Amino acid sequence: MHIKLHWQILIALVLAVIAGHLSGMEGALFGVVLYPVYAFIGTLFLNALKMIIVPLIMSSIIIGVSSVGGSHGLGRLGGKTLLYYLTTSFLAIVTGLLFVNLLNPGIINGQPAGAVMGLSLQAADQVAGQLQGKSVADLSGVFLSMVPPNIVAAAADGQMLGLIFFSLLFGYFMTRIDKDNGNVLQRFWQGIADVMMGITGFVMKFAPLGVFGLVAKTVAGIGPDQLDELAISLGTFTLTVLLALAVHVLVTLPLLLALVARVKPTLHYKAMMPALLTAFSTASSSATLPLTMECVQDNARVSSRTSSFVLPLGATVNMDGTALYECVAAIFIAQAYGIELSFTTQFIVVLVALLTSIGVAGIPAASLVAITIILSTIGLPVEAIGLILAVDRILDMFRTSVNVFSDSCGAVIIAKSEGEQGILKG
Numbered sequence: 001m002h003i004k005l006h007w008q009i010l011i012a013l014v015l016a017v018i019a020g021h022l023s024g025m026e027g028a029l030f031g032v033v034l035y036p037v038y039a040f041i042g043t044l045f046l047n048a049l050k051m052i053i054v055p056l057i058m059s060s061i062i063i064g065v066s067s068v069g070g071s072h073g074l075g076r077l078g079g080k081t082l083l084y085y086l087t088t089s090f091l092a093i094v095t096g097l098l099f100v101n102l103l104n105p106g107i108i109n110g111q112p113a114g115a116v117m118g119l120s121l122q123a124a125d126q127v128a129g130q131l132q133g134k135s136v137a138d139l140s141g142v143f144l145s146m147v148p149p150n151i152v153a154a155a156a157d158g159q160m161l162g163l164i165f166f167s168l169l170f171g172y173f174m175t176r177i178d179k180d181n182g183n184v185l186q187r188f189w190q191g192i193a194d195v196m197m198g199i200t201g202f203v204m205k206f207a208p209l210g211v212f213g214l215v216a217k218t219v220a221g222i223g224p225d226q227l228d229e230l231a232i233s234l235g236t237f238t239l240t241v242l243l244a245l246a247v248h249v250l251v252t253l254p255l256l257l258a259l260v261a262r263v264k265p266t267l268h269y270k271a272m273m274p275a276l277l278t279a280f281s282t283a284s285s286s287a288t289l290p291l292t293m294e295c296v297q298d299n300a301r302v303s304s305r306t307s308s309f310v311l312p313l314g315a316t317v318n319m320d321g322t323a324l325y326e327c328v329a330a331i332f333i334a335q336a337y338g339i340e341l342s343f344t345t346q347f348i349v350v351l352v353a354l355l356t357s358i359g360v361a362g363i364p365a366a367s368l369v370a371i372t373i374i375l376s377t378i379g380l381p382v383e384a385i386g387l388i389l390a391v392d393r394i395l396d397m398f399r400t401s402v403n404v405f406s407d408s409c410g411a412v413i414i415a416k417s418e419g420e421q422g423i424l425k426g
Contacts, residue, residue, distance in 0.1 A: 009277040012208040013215055020219025038217035045210020048203045049287035052196055054155045056290060057312045058167045059193035064308030065171025066186055080417055081310050084410045085318040086354075088256070092248045092402075093350050096324035097331070099244040101346075105237040105328075106335020164313060193308075200290035207274075207291070211281040234391045237332050241395050244324055249402050253409045261416040267424040271299035272408050279404040283396040288404050289315045296408050301422050302415040310414055314407030321399030321406075326353040329388055330374045349374060 003011075023034045106112060148154035148162035155163060174185050254265035275295045279288040289311065296307045330349050334341050341349070352374045415423055 004274075008208040009211050009274060009281070012212040013277065013281060016212045016215035017219055019212075020216035023216070023220040035217065035220050038213045038220060041213025042210060042215075042217050043213075045203075045206060045213065046282060046284070046287060048206070048210075049282070049284070049290065052199055052203065052290060053286050054163065055192060056196040056200065057163060057315070058170075059189050059196060060293070060308040061164060061167035061312045062171040062174065062189045063186070063193050064305060064312075065168055066174045066182075066189075077306070077309060077414070077418070080414050081313060081410065084413060085314065088253070088320050088406050088410070089318065089323045089354055090350075091252050092244075092320035092324040092406075093327045093353050095248050095252065096241070096244040096327040097346060097350060099240050099247075100328045100331040100335075103236060103240045103243075104335060105240045106332045106337075108236070112336050112338035164317070167312075197290070197294075200294065204291055204294070207278060211278065214281050234388070237328075237388065238391050238395065240332070241325055241328050242398060244328060245321055245398055245402050248320060248324060249405055253406060256413060257409055261413045261423075263412060263416070263424045268300060268409065268412060271295055271424060272405060275404055275408065276401050279401045280397045283393065283400045285315050285319070285400050285403045285407070288400070292404055292408060296411045300408065300412055300424050302411050303420055306415040306418060306420065307411050310411045311407055314403075314410055318407055318410065319403050321402030323353045324402070325395060325399045326371050326374055329371050332388070333375065 019034070020038070023038070145159055145162055146165045148159055148166070151162070151166050154166075174182055257263055257265045257268055272292075272295050275288055275292040278291050279285060282288060285292075292315070293307055293311050296302045296311060297304055327349055330353070331341065331346065412423055
């Protein structure tokens with residue numbers, strides 16, 4: 001009996017929660033032994049996914065751009081993609097802003113949460129020190145990273161924004177050179193893309209095992225004291241983020257699918273389930289990209305021409321869940337310190353969250369770096385990140401799933417606008 005991949009992953013998630021909880025219990029006999037095993041399995045799977053990211057993204061974008069043809073086709077498809085990404089990210093941020101002002105997670109029992117929670121300044125300083133060298137000095141760094149001085153170094157360092165910009169240029173100018181030479185390059189990159197999709201299929205056979213290791217490690221690492229603190233001190237903040245994410249993924253995006261693309265959202269949820277579960281477990285939209293492309297092409301029936309252009313771009317520049325989280329986190333920290341932000345300041349938060357979400361790497365916890373930019377911009381202490389560190393990993397899983405789902409919705413909507421037929425027809 002063959003069990004479909006998304007059911008295998010779901011079963012692995014349930015078993016991982018049980019195993020991780022038992023291993024992490026105080027006095028557990030095998031916890032010390034099993035935790036490194038979970039970490040090894042999860043890291044091995046994540047490394048396998050990351051291994052294929054650079055060649056997959058470059059080949060996919062180059063083939064996608066070159067297949068569009070002349071500058072008119074590229075401009076049309078690129079314009080639609082950019083408009084969709086900006087629109088959904090803005091809607092996500094506004095949703096987060098509404099919920100954080102409505103629920104006031106930074107206020108507990110009528111006073112700032114920082115006092116109630118007993119913020120550990122030592123822990124906050126430690127987090128700030130870890131992020132000191134990784135944060136971008138200003139927003140110009142986000143745009144400067146689009147043009148890396150060394151494309152090989154950018155690939156080695158995982159600077160996806162620079163790689164995507166280079167791939168866009170390469171794919172475009174590949175169509176402007178001599179036709180014979182262009183055809184040679186087209187076959188070369190198409191061959192690489194085909195090989196990478198084959199490797200992707202092989203790696204994904206081990207997805208349930210990798211998901212089990214990643215989730216079991218996360219659950220085992222949360223001790224009883226941290227769980228109590230999570231429930232009492234950060235419960236409202238967690239609820240605020242989850243409710244805002246839920247509204248975006250269950251209301252905003254489905255409405256766009258139904259009204260703009262005129263497809264049934266339920267069919268798209270079903271088509272994307274393997275990718276969403278993988279995104280949740282890995283907390284990495286970049287690592288999930290191979291499976292996202294597979295689900296969009298095979299299940300949602302979007303052409304490779306559209307998906308190869310839209311999805312790799314989305315994995316780096318379209319971060320709805322991340323942008324929403326950054327906004328909520330910044331306002332929450334301000335509330336926790338008893339600082340009331342004006343409408344103008346909150347608008348600045350929205351703008352900065354929109355811009356910084358573009359440059360956030362699609363890897364776990366990358367948004368912490370972006371949050372430091374927002375805090376510095378509005379004058380809040382960077383060490384306040386210590387307030388949200390306890391729940392960041394859990395929320396990272398949810399917001400990554402939202403990021404991936406938004407990318408896939410964009411592929412469907414843009415494909416429909418391009419006149420593609422048979423999308424989500426079963």
